[in-house]
Amino acid sequence: MPLLIILCFLLFHAQVHAERYLLGIEAINFYPHYDFSAPHQNGFANEVFALFAEMSGYDLVMVPLPPKRLYHELDRRVDLIYPDHPRWVQYQGTAPARYFSQAVTGNLGTAMIRPEFAMARTEDIRSVAIIRGFTPVAWLSRAKDRIELIEVTDAQSALGLVLRNRVDAADVEYNVANHLLRKMGKAGALVPAMNLPYTLGSYHLSSATHPQVITQFDDFLHKHRQQIEQLKARYQILDRPDHLLRIHAATIKSDP
Numbered sequence: 001m002p003l004l005i006i007l008c009f010l011l012f013h014a015q016v017h018a019e020r021y022l023l024g025i026e027a028i029n030f031y032p033h034y035d036f037s038a039p040h041q042n043g044f045a046n047e048v049f050a051l052f053a054e055m056s057g058y059d060l061v062m063v064p065l066p067p068k069r070l071y072h073e074l075d076r077r078v079d080l081i082y083p084d085h086p087r088w089v090q091y092q093g094t095a096p097a098r099y100f101s102q103a104v105t106g107n108l109g110t111a112m113i114r115p116e117f118a119m120a121r122t123e124d125i126r127s128v129a130i131i132r133g134f135t136p137v138a139w140l141s142r143a144k145d146r147i148e149l150i151e152v153t154d155a156q157s158a159l160g161l162v163l164r165n166r167v168d169a170a171d172v173e174y175n176v177a178n179h180l181l182r183k184m185g186k187a188g189a190l191v192p193a194m195n196l197p198y199t200l201g202s203y204h205l206s207s208a209t210h211p212q213v214i215t216q217f218d219d220f221l222h223k224h225r226q227q228i229e230q231l232k233a234r235y236q237i238l239d240r241p242d243h244l245l246r247i248h249a250a251t252i253k254s255d256p
Helices: 002-016 044-056 086-091 155-163 174-183 211-223 225-234 242-247
Strands: 020-026 059-065 080-084 105-113 127-131 148-152 169-173 198-207 252-254
Touching (some): 044 059, 105 174
Parallel strands (some): 020 059, 020 080
Antiparallel strands (some): 105 198
16 A cells, blocks of 8 residues: 555656646647647647657647747747748747757648639739738749738638639648638639649747757657658648649749
């Protein structure tokens, strides 16, 4: 009995003293990559961080924030943020310098368009729906083309504007777009445009003040690579859709 009491005490002590980190995440539904729009949602990243917390013993507390605020809370309200990328820093003004993990997964920013306009070129486009708080990297250099960028609250709204013929294209990540179109019963109603800009990138964990956690997360990604690949397969995430990359090699902008 005394031994059992001691073991229970040690377990309780370890739980009470688990290191706590506040993980800032985007308070939006970006499924299958992630969904932090409400408590107890699921998604690829949701499960990756649950597994990391389990393996590391850390108490990871999710702090959902609007995308525009997320990167400016890193040195004040949260310890870590996801998703992030070194290239995004140049668009974030006063956001603090930070450490980045290895890539958790890839992403492909696409211009979703109606099939009959699949061969449209930049000069044919007059309006593009973008998600509020996201930086439309592929379109920033197109200002001279006088393309109107129309902000909406989420990816589904962006796709909906194209479906209703309100805008010409929607700047939405490939996997997210396909999932939403299936969910809306509109699979195939929009397709990636053949000749419009694409952005090939990746999602990373970052921190301004906890490089040791980033190092541990990198080690976790390496040791649990097989489990992470299985999660990608379960959530039907294609982080390098080869058939699209071959077709669009000339128009893709890669994150370095």
